[in-house]
Amino acid sequence: MGAACCGSKVLKHVRVADVSRVPMGMIPPTYQTDQDIENNWNKELNLYQDSNNPISTFKEQNFTKFRSLIYNGTPKSLRFEIWQQALNINSDEISVENLLDSNLSTSLSDIEKDITRTFPANPLFSTELGQKTLKEVLLAFANHRPNIGYCQGMNYIAATFLITCNGDRNSAFYIMNCVLSKFGAERLFEKGFPLVKELCSKFHNSLRSAKPNIEAHILKHNFDDALWLTKWFITMFTYSFSYETVVRFWDGVFTKGIRFMINISLAIVEMIESEILKRDLPLLSEYFSGIGQRYLNIDLIMKNALKYDVQIDNNDQAV
Amino acid sequence: MEVDREFKIVTLGEGRVGKTSLAMRYVRGQFNEKEQSTTNANFLEKNIRINETSIKLNIWDTAGQERFRALAPNYYREAKGALLVYDITDKESFWKVVSWVEELKMQADKDISFVIAGNKCDLELDRQIPKEQAIAYAKQIGAAHYSTSAKSGMGVNECFEEIAKLILDKESRSGSPIRSSKARSRVIVKNQEEVVKKKKSGGCC
Numbered sequence: 001m002g003a004a005c006c007g008s009k010v011l012k013h014v015r016v017a018d019v020s021r022v023p024m025g026m027i028p029p030t031y032q033t034d035q036d037i038e039n040n041w042n043k044e045l046n047l048y049q050d051s052n053n054p055i056s057t058f059k060e061q062n063f064t065k066f067r068s069l070i071y072n073g074t075p076k077s078l079r080f081e082i083w084q085q086a087l088n089i090n091s092d093e094i095s096v097e098n099l100l101d102s103n104l105s106t107s108l109s110d111i112e113k114d115i116t117r118t119f120p121a122n123p124l125f126s127t128e129l130g131q132k133t134l135k136e137v138l139l140a141f142a143n144h145r146p147n148i149g150y151c152q153g154m155n156y157i158a159a160t161f162l163i164t165c166n167g168d169r170n171s172a173f174y175i176m177n178c179v180l181s182k183f184g185a186e187r188l189f190e191k192g193f194p195l196v197k198e199l200c201s202k203f204h205n206s207l208r209s210a211k212p213n214i215e216a217h218i219l220k221h222n223f224d225d226a227l228w229l230t231k232w233f234i235t236m237f238t239y240s241f242s243y244e245t246v247v248r249f250w251d252g253v254f255t256k257g258i259r260f261m262i263n264i265s266l267a268i269v270e271m272i273e274s275e276i277l278k279r280d281l282p283l284l285s286e287y288f289s290g291i292g293q294r295y296l297n298i299d300l301i302m303k304n305a306l307k308y309d310v311q312i313d314n315n316d317q318a319v
Numbered sequence: 320m321e322v323d324r325e326f327k328i329v330t331l332g333e334g335r336v337g338k339t340s341l342a343m344r345y346v347r348g349q350f351n352e353k354e355q356s357t358t359n360a361n362f363l364e365k366n367i368r369i370n371e372t373s374i375k376l377n378i379w380d381t382a383g384q385e386r387f388r389a390l391a392p393n394y395y396r397e398a399k400g401a402l403l404v405y406d407i408t409d410k411e412s413f414w415k416v417v418s419w420v421e422e423l424k425m426q427a428d429k430d431i432s433f434v435i436a437g438n439k440c441d442l443e444l445d446r447q448i449p450k451e452q453a454i455a456y457a458k459q460i461g462a463a464h465y466s467t468s469a470k471s472g473m474g475v476n477e478c479f480e481e482i483a484k485l486i487l488d489k490e491s492r493s494g495s496p497i498r499s500s501k502a503r504s505r506v507i508v509k510n511q512e513e514v515v516k517k518k519k520s521g522g523c524c
Contacts, residue, residue, distance in 0.1 A: 008515045109411075110384060113335040113356070120353035152334070152384045153358050226360040229389055239358050281377075282364040289361065 032299055038075035041082075055085050069253045071302070073248055080165045083175060086254050087183065091174045099140035099173075107150030111135055117153040124167055125159060133169045134159055140173050142154045142230035145181065151189035153231075154180075156238035160246055184258050188234055195258070199233045200225050203262045206310050210266065214273055228288040235259055240293045248298045252305060259310065267304035271296065320395040322366065325375045326486050327397055328479075331419050332404035333412035334383030337438040340469035341404060342380040345479050350470050357382045359390060367483060374483050400482040401433040405453075408445040408467075413437075413453065420460055430493075432485035433462055436478045 010190040044058055051057035055078065059066045064174065066086075074082045083089075100107045115131045115138075124130040137158045142150040159178050165171040187195035207215045217223075232237050237249050253260050269276065272291075279287055330338040338410050343349050346363040347508065361380040366373065379398065381387065403419050405412040416435060423431055435457050437448065457464035463481050467474035 110334065113383075117335070117354065117356040120355065151386060152356055152382055155356065156358075189386075192387060193386075196390065224360070224362075226390060227362050232360045235358055239355075281362065287364040 006022060011169060027037060031297065032073060034076050037073040040069060040072065041075055041078055044069060055081055067255050070251050072251075073302075074251050079247060080171070080175075083164070083250075083254060087175060087178050089174050089178055091170065094144065094174075094177070096136075096140050096170045096173050099143040100136055101143065102139060103141055105146070105149070106140045108139065110152070111138045111142065111150050111155075114138075114152060114155045118159050122159070122163065125164055129198040130162070133167055133172075134162060136169050136174050137162065137176060141177060141180065144177060147185060148180075148186050149187050151234075152191065153234040153239070156235045157185075157268055160236075160238045160243065160250075163243060164247065179254075183254075185236065188236075188258075193230075193234070196230055196233050199259065199262055200229055202259070202310060203229060203265055206262065206266055207269065211270055211273065211309060214269060214276055217277055218284075221279075221284060223281055223284045227285050229265065232265055236261065237264070240288070241296075245292070245296060248302060249284075252302055254293050260305070262310045263308045264301065266308045266310070267301045268296070270304065283297055321373060322375045323372045324487070324490075325377065326483060327377045327379065328400035328482055328486075329379045329381055329398045330402045330404060331381060331423075332383060333406070333409070333415040336383065336404045336406040336409065336412045337467075337469045338383065338402075338404050339380050341402070341436065341438060341467060341475055341478075341496065342378050343470040343515045344472060344475045346378065348472075350472075352470075355471045359387055365479075367480065369480065369483055369487060372487060374487070376479065376483060378479075381500045381524060398431060399486045402436055402478060402482060403433055403462075404436045404438050404467075406439050407437045407448050407449065407450075407453075408442050410447040413448045417456070420462075423497055431488055432482055432489060434478050434481050434485070435462055435464045436467045436474070437464065438467045438469060440473060 044062075045054045048054040048057040048061070048109045070082060070086055082246045105111075112135065113158075115125075118134060122130075125134060134155065138150055138154060141154065141158070142148075155180075158172060161172040161176050162168075165175070180189075184195075204215060207218075228240070236253070237246050241249070249261075249264050251265060256263070275287060276284065321480045330342055332338050334356065339361065340350060340354050342361070342363050343351065343354070346365045357380065359382050362379060363378045365376045365378065367376060401419075401423060403416045405416045420433075423433065424523070435453065437453050454464045463478075463485075465478040465481070467478055468481070469475060
């Protein structure tokens with residue numbers, strides 16, 4: 001525990017078993033549960049229990065440990081608070097209420113088309129209240145950043161934040177605005193999708209040198225980025241992976257920067273190498289559409305993600 | 320199974336008109352009332368036979384939002400056929416089809432064959448686009464128009480197969496049918512989940 005954050009280039013290549021063959025519901029012993037992660041955090045936070053805000057004090061007093069613990073996973077009970085600390089959320093800057101004027105936004109009809117189609121099976125978004133809250137978060141952002149507006153994909157990101165903060169509109173807006181505006185994720189949605197294109201291109205360059213056989217297979221079968229990789233990036237993994245998986249990826253992204261999504265994607269692809277190599281285009285497409293329902297050893301993905309030497313811009317690190 | 324031809328076709332249209340639902344109904348025989356919104360694109364494949372020709376349809380199902388075109392211009396540039404979908408209960412979505420027709424004429428392969436589908440015919444009571452108007456428009460631009468419902472299945476096979484027929488016709492007229500380099504003998508297990516949900520058919524037009 002704790003060591004996963006450092007030495008990104010020195011970790012040895014780890015041979016990965018065919019994870020998809022692990023029967024559903026059978027959790028290998030290496031897998032950290034939410035309880036394990038919570039225990040890790042409580043052990044640290046106990047050192048600061050006299051403080052008014054132990055998480056904030058922990059961050060101030062042992063920043064390195066704070067970061068590495070986030071990278072190793074945040075527990076459900078503390079996740080949102082930790083993320084807020086990690087991302088320096090300042091909730092006083094903007095009035096969300098003032099951003100809800102629907103006349104301002106040309107995005108309203110696009111937003112309305114998606115709110116009932118965003119995680120429709122999730123209990124939060126199958127209620128009218130949950131859908132209204134989601135709509136308001138998206139509308140507030142579109143009004144706050146009119147040059148970006150609303151882009152399909154943001155709905156899944158906003159929804160993931162809302163699930164994490166138990167449906168609190170303002171909290172979800174502040175953190176989403178921070179991740180998109182300050183953290184640089186809004187370039188994912190800019191006209192022409194410049195950041196998505198950059199991430200895809202860097203991903204393929206790295207895959208070509210790390211795993212030329214996978215890259216060659218993808219090219220040979222014309223497995224277009226539009227069908228998987230662009231979705232992973234635009235929605236920050238939320239469209240394709242389960243909530244529990246996404247929050248672990250985000251723990252990594254919030255500590256390493258938005259471009260760390262490349263490392264995570266490389267680690268996923270390498271882990272499912274054998275599944276990829278035996279499939280042609282239609283089967284690849286089907287497999288990747290259902291990847292969220294498959295068991296993925298997330299601890300191993302996060303460990304392996306550190307070994308790729310992708311050029312990461314330090315400016316977009318959060319903590 | 321020997322495949323004689325392989326055609327790439329795309330679904331195009333405004334968001335939430337039912338592009339994904341039509342493609343899923345056609346290829347998998349399924350209808351999901353709670354289909355998620357599409358990000359960028361999906362891919363589905365179906366083998367069909369038209370007269371003596373076996374055809375593999377590669378269906379690229381695209382996201383409705385305009386700005387996604389910047390990410391994958393290839394999907395319609397190389398397509399031989401397009402299904403232009405509007406929602407009969409959403410007037411705006413019909414005008415989007417009109418703009419797609421203009422766009423395809425300008426940018427896509429000049430020989431692209433397309434069909435217009437007025438979807439959600441199970442919601443006839445909420446209809447905003449008179450059927451006659453849609454048919455008249457289709458006639459004017461020389462395209463076929465189908466009334467479809469991904470929910471009931473009405474018109475779904477017909478509209479996709481019409482596209483395949485149009486492409487075939489065009490090829491035989493031009494006298495240079497292109498035999499796909501990728502088409503080769505192989506077995507493909509597909510459509511095993513045919514007819515999963517049988518919905519009662521609505522009072523369609």
